[in-house]
Amino acid sequence: MARGTVGRPRDTRAHAAILEAVRELLTDVGYERLTIERVAALAGVGKQTVYRWWPSKSALVAEAVLAGLIRVDAYMPEATGNLATDVRAWLVAALETQADPSRAALVRGLAAAAADRVEDADRLYTELTGPARQELIAYLAHGLGSGQIRQDADLGVVADTLAATMLYRVLTHRPAPTPREIDDLVTLVVGGIGTRAAAT
Amino acid sequence: MARGTVGRPRDTRAHAAILEAVRELLTDVGYERLTIERVAALAGVGKQTVYRWWPSKSALVAEAVLAGLIRVDAYMPEATGNLATDVRAWLVAALETQADPSRAALVRGLAAAAADRVEDADRLYTELTGPARQELIAYLAHGLGSGQIRQDADLGVVADTLAATMLYRVLTHRPAPTPREIDDLVTLVVGGIGTRAAAT
Amino acid sequence: MARGTVGRPRDTRAHAAILEAVRELLTDVGYERLTIERVAALAGVGKQTVYRWWPSKSALVAEAVLAGLIRVDAYMPEATGNLATDVRAWLVAALETQADPSRAALVRGLAAAAADRVEDADRLYTELTGPARQELIAYLAHGLGSGQIRQDADLGVVADTLAATMLYRVLTHRPAPTPREIDDLVTLVVGGIGTRAAAT
Amino acid sequence: MARGTVGRPRDTRAHAAILEAVRELLTDVGYERLTIERVAALAGVGKQTVYRWWPSKSALVAEAVLAGLIRVDAYMPEATGNLATDVRAWLVAALETQADPSRAALVRGLAAAAADRVEDADRLYTELTGPARQELIAYLAHGLGSGQIRQDADLGVVADTLAATMLYRVLTHRPAPTPREIDDLVTLVVGGIGTRAAAT
DNA sequence: GCATAAACGAGACGGTACGTCCCGTCTTTGA
């Protein structure tokens, strides 16, 4: 007999309400002042229902944030094959997404959760930046065509650098970058690739 | 009579012991489980003595971390004037410094403090990365000589990118980069400057 | 159509297992730390099966205790007609019964249940001491013969006094009384009756 | 240096407020529904202040009840030397005291605490009935004069019997006894002493 | 023999209270 079907089944609405409450509190009061009791109260749920499914505040926040961020699909323009143009387009789109204050709050919440639970900080950031990184690499590779350069390595460095820079901006509450700053960053990154490509 | 000098003077040893206790606890148990009571107990000090001088846990941690990091003077090799060589030398020296686990714990503690108090996250990161940024810019500028390029802007982007990348590595518990990865990063950054310099 | 016989009939083994589990827990951990969940787990029964048949912990304990105590039939010696001898014989037999630690635990459990539910404290004690009281009165009356004294009133007082004294001993964890103490109690009680008989 | 005087001294008003709150709750809702949180809230005190000074609910209740009962000084009439008269006078005075519903609630609370913590049930009842027992023995002995009988043993049995009977009445919510019942009890108890005295 | 109906085990649910830790404040003694 299947063991998984014994007893009252899990209430999926309660599950969803908890994650939504976490995101709401993250935006409203931040990670430190988010408490399990407030989450439960806001979700209209018993405390034990939270503890039954998540072992800690940081794990709860991690799942809520990652689930919340994944729901948001970034608009991605067509790749043109011109590296500078494409990098700038991706960067502008990504910055626009980040401009949403509640999204920034979620990212900051995840950073706090990672600081809290050192043991899975790595995993959290991987899950956070991984999809964007893959997407960016695919986007640029498609635009560039094939055979030009050691794309995998180079584009990996580019993607990491851009991810790090954007995370840094969020964590430090930097205002949106000026066009000039965007220019500089694109030039830096694209120039690097160009140089390496020329040298190879 | 001077008002400020009336009564028992502040105990500088208690002050130092508190900051040291904070750093020890950050390394041992992390930001979340660091409490004022533990700090006071570890420092052999009354709780009130902590509250008298610092308004919050995050402020206390911020001061302790910044004071702790500043004490560590990074060894900085002579600039050669070859940009790639100099950037790599600085990067290697910086990575070596970061490799110290307790120093990484301090940086993570500061990140948690910043996540805790959004209002001065900006200031904290500025104080954390500012000196390194200035130092890097001066180091590279000195090596490059003058008049070549729009150094301030270009080097600023380089410095920010490197700072972001190194913070990202610490927060995500990345292992020390391989020589290959260092190569790639140097190429990216230096290539960018070269490109822009050539274009100007 | 008979409404009461439709559906699966009550499981008498579960019923008995629950009561037995209650008695076991009363002996082992006492009334306060006895919980419905522990009872259900120990009886190998779902919680709902307990709640289906008993409205409260105190009602459950009351039934379990009374059922448990009734099962124990006290040995009762032949009445001789000599009041002092008969009272002493009954008292010794009763004290022997009470000496069983698990029986004492049951009585204490009932006292706790009564303290818990004031509204039927009276009923609980009546059901607890009632049978013993009747038995004692009948025993003494039979021994005494008839027509001597206002037996009902006198013997009622005697019975109440003895019941109260024995309950008091159990609740206060008094050690078994010495022969001397038994003597004194018998003398007190019998002397009272004799006096009244003489005076009438 | 005296260790006991370091730090902020205990707040005696909070202490008193807690005990008073316990007594109020015992009267209002009974032992089982009295919770530490309600006590603290009613006393206007933090929960920790309760836990700092009392290890458990039963210990708290025990102290509150005993302190509360001791405060009530029973009126005690002059002893006449006539044993029956004196016993009846004491019994009537004691019954009158017990008639106060809040006092009865306190006694029931103590019984519940004793059932809860078997290990000091003995002590609790001793402290509860001890003073009354001593007082009764002294009262009767003074009235009887000296040299008549083995007073200590006899009066001890009388006192125990009366204490047990009165506790039993409280626990079982018996209504106030009729004059007839009082008569019977006095006769029983006094007759016993008389008999023994005559026999000696 | 097949629908209806109740009892059963399991266990998730919204809650209450537990006893503990820590918050930031206050009140004492001692230097």
Add this chain to the structure above:
DNA sequence: TCAAAGACGGGACGTACCGTCTCGTTTATGC
């Protein structure tokens, strides 16, 4: 006047049970 000690009112922790509520399953009755 500062500092240690430590008690204070309060908030949140993570756990144990409360009494209720689905589930799938079992065991009876009666059409």
